[in-house]
Amino acid sequence: MKAIICTKYGTPEVLKMVEVDKPVPKNNEVLIKIHATTVNGADARIRGAVFPSIFNFPVKLAMGFKGPRKQILGVELSGVIEAIGAKVTQYKIGDEIMASTGAHFGAHAEYICLAETAEMTHKPSNMSFEEAAAVPHCALAALYFLKKGKIQPGQNVLIHGAAGGIGTFAVQIAKSMGAYVTGVCSTSGIEMVKSIGADKVIDYTRENISKYGDTYDVIFDTVGKSSIPECLEVLNENGQYLSAVHLELSRMLEGIKASLTSNKKVIGGVASYTVENLNYLKNLIEAGKLKTVIDKQYSFHQMVEAHTYVDTGHKKGHVIIRVDAN
Template sequence: MKAIVQQRYGAAPAVLEVGEVAMPAAGPGDVLVRVHAAAVNAADWHIMRGDPWIARLATPAIFGRRGPKQPIRGRDIAGVVEAVGPGVERFAPGDEVYGDLGDAGGAFAEYAVAPSTSLAAKPADLTFVEAAAVPLAGSTALYGLRDLAGVRAGQRVLINGASGGVGTFAVQIAAAIGAEVTGVCSTRNVELISSLGASDVIDYTRTDFAALGRHWDVVFDLAARRTLADCRRALTPDGTLLLAGGGVFEGGSLFGPMTIQVQGRLLARAARPQRLLPLQIRPRAAYLDALRDLIESGAVRPVIEKTYPLAAAAEAVHHLEQEHTRAKLVLTVV
């Protein structure tokens, strides 16, 4: 089968090549999916470059000495079940599914294997391209706002990095819960964020949200470019700060966008009653089921800036790591 293969750390397009590899097989509890579309995430370029350096030490299951342990990038897929492994009863060949392959990766290929627990039935109203844009970004937004922060109707929520992949879902999910949503984005994205349900939009090129003297119950930092002090200044005294975000490539780093997350962990106890919550997520079908309900109800929709053919995966990853992409980039495989 065709796949985008990487053998060493480096920059796209040099280290991402179209190659022929053996088709994977579905083991116990696994599902073999014929991939129709796969989304590009910040995790892809971080693993591609082995950046930040601390990640190589912190996650040896992903990062090898000279290159990633898994040679095929990509987490998010949407496609059709080709075969199921022993013990899988939730799916059958021909089912349309979407999901997150997690740290194992392997989505940038014609076929991919995923644990059945990280897949769900594809939202009926979405194309495969649209569905592929949902799993990681949508699950991150849902988990952060609903499960970690416990956002309630009437609360004030600020999304910093509202026009990114996670941000566009976060604005919609917070609005669907009934929160009063403020989105922070650049000038070109103000209209988009308003259309997604934000009652207030701050253009960061003109206004510093941390200097306004306003306070929010929840600040979801997805840009990873502000200091911890800036983010805390915008919180209510007992507010919640969610820390995530992949950033863009800035020439290699020790901690990169993980800096503010590390600081949050170190200062979490001293910051009480404010809550500082670095966000890490594992793929779960339950998130996908909840997102499907939101999508089919009309409360949430994926936003896609651009699609690329599988052979142009290197161009898509390069775009994501060098620019502030609006929402999602998706590869079409079939």
């Protein structure tokens, strides 16, 4: 089978398409023919070894110093089950699924084997393979942190990076929880963020979040670029600042100080993915409350071009790879 491998850290040109052995499912695994996958910020950061300085050594210790030990990147996919192991009971051949591979990676290939207990569920009936491929990573991250925020109907929620991969899902999930949602993005994303349900949009290139005098119960930073002190100023007492990305040391210290000296909480860390949350998202999708925003689509042979585009930092929503396309 064909796969895209990353043997060393660097620019998108380090990625190469090669032939590798097609995997064979173990007793508890399913073999998936991948129809679509994505290139997101996590893939680009791993390929380019772009890690916060405080985490650089431990991340490379875990992943590899000269290049990723797991050379086939990709953390999410959609596809069709082609074979099942002898002990698999939850799935059958022909099932259409979407799945997260998490730290195992491996989605940038034509086939993959996953345990039936992996973060996997049936593809929503009202989504294409391309749309479904983007759900198991960014939407799960958005849901994980928004649940940490314990959002209640009527609360004011501010989402930084509302036009991004996590942000577009976060806007919609927060709305489904009954929140009044303000999205923060650049000028080019304003209309799109409005179209997915944001009640208000702030253009960070022209306006400061404190301009309108609004305060928020939850502030969710999906891109790690907001000023924590500035956010805390407009965060209500007992409010929560959520961060979906690893913080640099200075920002971590700001967060710790805020949590120790006020009733405002700063919550970060690594999102935990579960099948329960993936099914929660599937139900939202089938109820018409959650959709995937696709920016660009590329064929499997255009992986370098896809990474190059993601590296610009200007993507809106998701970049999809059609693995079954020529």
